[in-house]
Amino acid sequence: MHLLSSQLSDIDVKDTVEGDDRSFGLWHEHRGMVRKIILQARSILLRLSWLKDLRDLQQRSKQPTWTVPCFEQHLTDYPAKLGQTVKLVCKVTGTPKPVIKWYKDGHAVKEDEHHITSEGQLGACYLVLTGVIEADSGQYMCYATNHAGNASTLANIMIDVPPSFTTRLQNSVLVKGQDVQFRCSTQSAPLPSIRWFKDGIQLEDNKKHQIQSDVQTGILTLTIKRAEEADLGQYQCELQNEVGTAKCKVELCPPAPLPVTVRTQKQSQTTPTPEPQSEGWSSSFVKNLFHILFQPGNPEPPAAGVEDTQTLKEQDDMERQVQAAQEAGPMEPEEHFYSDTEEEFLTEPPAVQVTIEDLTVRPGQPATFSAIITGQPTPDIQWFKDDKEILSSDYTEIFQSSARCSLTLLNTQIEDCGTYTCIAINSAGQASCLGKLSVDTGPDDIEEEREVEFGKRRKLHSVYDIHEEIGRGTFGVVKKVTHKASGECFAAKFLPLRSSTRTRVFQERDLLSRLAHRRLACLLDFFATRRTLVLVVELCSTQGLLDHLFLKGSVSEREVQLYIQQVLEGIGYIHSMNILHLDIKTDNILMESPAREDIQICDFGFCQEIDNSRHQYSKFGTPEFVAPEIVHQEPVTVATDIWSLGVVTYLCLTCHCPFFGENDRSTLMKVAEGVLYWDTPEITNRSVEAQDFLHRVLQPDPE
Incomplete structure (x- = not known):
């Protein structure tokens, strides 16, 4: 009965037992003991039917219990002021743990010093925006997805900002009897308070001055009906909201008189003594001509004659404004912020x-x-x-x-x-x-795992869900696993504990547990049964370095250099921890993910701890990548890994292995000779630096 109540995944099914075609066996390991039950069917077909049903049940029991992401706490709208810190918070559940992404107006939020994301252990999701600006206004979405489905929640961040103009007013010339229209626009939302002024006096909407404001487009217009000389002067549009104001000014100018018949002009009544003009034109005419002809993009006007102080000051101010417009484009409106708003965020x-x-x-x-x-x-x-x-x-x-x-x-x-x-x-x-x-010291400490105490160890299936096979090597199989609590994915390497491999397998575990580096697929967890050791490591892409290069098609020498530099970082760290890898090859250099250019070194099945008190030897390796000392059965050193790195570099640069033979024996003989032809085009066409690097790392007898 205890067997029937156990998890089906813990039961090993034997198709045949003792040569009987109608019998099959169930093996169950519990508390250090293996129980065997032999069952006999009435016929072979019935046995096969039972086996099929039993395996279907086992397969179903292995399927993880997935739940669709669900937001227990939704985002809420957030009104904010310029410079304020804004925090959006929500909470999501789901199995496996959902992957969280943030979007603003349909575009992914890029994390930086002003946009910070975080996730809590219990499903809380945070987006913190520091020192918000107008561009941070918009609709934000937290999107959660896992294998079972997806969910999202939305919120708006509304930043209160001073109003501004998107297009400014343009100067206009008076044509008597015709309407004059000044137009500008704003995208400030909601539409701010709008006022129009003439020479400092506020205008009202009437038959003479028609004021229109389009809420949808933000276009603001002032129409002066049947304009006359009395309408000449300076006009101003002012925007105002709770945060600040913006102003835009413009001139309605008189028409320019013809200069051909004009020799002298009457001076302004404010100037008692007339003075000659350099071109025979009056200063007022020059000023008007300046407004009419010399807008941004036209050359500088000629210098005017002597004027009274007040007129010269006005002209200089106008010239400076136009010159600034020429250099910087459309004139920026004046913006005034309330002082208390400024001081609030100092x-x-x-x-x-x-x-x-x-x-x-x-x-x-x-x-x-x-x-x-x-x-x-x-x-x-x-x-x-x-x-x-x-x-x-x-x-x-x-x-x-x-x-x-x-x-x-x-x-x-x-x-x-x-x-x-x-x-x-x-x-x-x-x-x-x-x-x-x-x-948590619990019953799972390392020493108990080291001794494989069956009565106290954890069960792999109780911690991880096991999925499809993603790799296979000489000594084991690699499968994808998912942590049941966090939903994170890892790679699990299943190594059989045979008498011939037991010592080497546990050595791999012990040495790998000492390593932690971004260029290595590091050990995260391990499990042991009487027959198998399982090493849980970081999950990389199944795409090796060479496959990645082939998929890219054309690869520059600079790209290869970046990859090899990463491999060197990993090897350097391994050696600094007093360990030899002894199986550096392209299949053991995996891409962290297909979309990224980062690599990780994996598979430490042949690794050894460096012992300077004695010579060390290795009998294992891949023929194309092993160093000559392994073929000659001479002591291995850190140079052994460097040689393999040289073969990887040569392969990435030339697309073929330097010592490849018709079979493994032929390949090993070429490696033993260590002869390379450096004058071939595939090498001589490479840069001097690349050739020098290959010469240095592919040394049959390194000093």
Whole structure:
């Protein structure tokens, strides 16, 4: 009965038992014991039918229980002022854990110092916008998706900003008896208060002055009916809302008299003594001609004669305005902001937008507390554990970028348990948040796993959902797995525990557990049964480096250099940890994802710990990539990995392997000779730097 109540996925089904075509067996491992049950059907067809039904049930039991994303808390609209910090919050559930993306007006939000996203452990999703500007106004969407479906929630952010003009007024010339129309436009929403002025006096909408404002298009017009000389002067359109004002000015100019018959002009009544003009034209005529002819884009007007001080000042002001318009395009309207609005955002005390969360980790695993704290000026961040300040060291990493800050404990131990506090301080005030760290020593500690104590170990199926096979090697199979709690995907390497491979398999696990680098597919978890060791590592694309290059078609030498540089980073780190990889090849250099150019080194099945007290040897490897010392059965060193890197580089640059033979034996003989023909076109056509690099790494007898 206990067997029937067990998970079907834990039962191994044997098609035939003891040579009987009608019998089949069920093997179940429980608490360190393997129970065997042999069943016999009345006929072969009935046995096959039972086996089919049993396997169908097993397959169904392996399917994860998926649920469609559902927003328990939706986004809400947020009115804000310029320079303010805005936080959009929602909460989503779903299995596996949904992938969250943020959009603004249909375009993906790019994260930067002013647009910060974060996700909580319990499904909370945050988008924090610091120092908002007018361009941040719009509709925002949080989009959640997983294998079961998708969901979204919307909200509008409305920024109160001073009004502005999108097109400005243009000067006009008086034609007596005809209508004059001044037009400008604004995109400020809602439409601000609009007023028109003539020479400082507000105009009213009447038969003489018709004022129109189109709410839909934002076009503003002032029409002067049957204009006369009395209508000459300066006109102004003023926009005003609660935040500020904007003004745009224009002139209605008199027509220009013909200069042919004019030798002298009467001076203004304000000038008692007439003075000659340089061209025989009056200063008023020059001024009018300036308005009519010399708009932005036309050459400078000729210099005018002597005028009274007031007239010259007006003309100079107008010339400066037109000159500025010529240099910078349309004249910017004057904008005036209320002083209290300006002062409000000069300083802002720290505010915790996303607080740190409580953490529970396993011994030896990293623990990261992260928070988003805004403030103006940017706050200084301090971290404390039980009132004792924490500083950066070999065991802790403290990070701060704009409003995002974090504390990482690199190798968590039981003594790290406690309360951690983040304090943010600037000239305007301070804020703090705290979280607790727990270290789960439980029945799953590393030493018990090392000894494979069957009665206390975790079950792989209780933690991960197992999916399709994504790779296969000499010693094991790789499958895609999904963490049941978080929904994250990983790769699980299933290694059989045979007497001939048991020591090497556990050595791979132990050495891999010491490595943590962005260029390596690092070990995240592992499980062991009596017959299998499962290593859970970071999931990369199934696309290898060489496949990636072939799909790109044309690849420049510079691109190859960038890839090889990443591989060198990974190998350098492996060697710094006193480990040899001993299986560097293109199949073990995977792209992190097809859309990115980052690589990760995987498969540490042949790795060895460096022991300087003795010679080390390796009998394994892929013929095209192994170094000559492996073929000669001479001691291996860090140069062994460098040789393999040289073969990878040669292959990426020339599209063929330098030592490829008709069969593995022929290939190994070529590797043993270590002879390369450096004068072939495929090498000589490469840059001097590339040739020099290949010469340095493909050394049969490195010093």
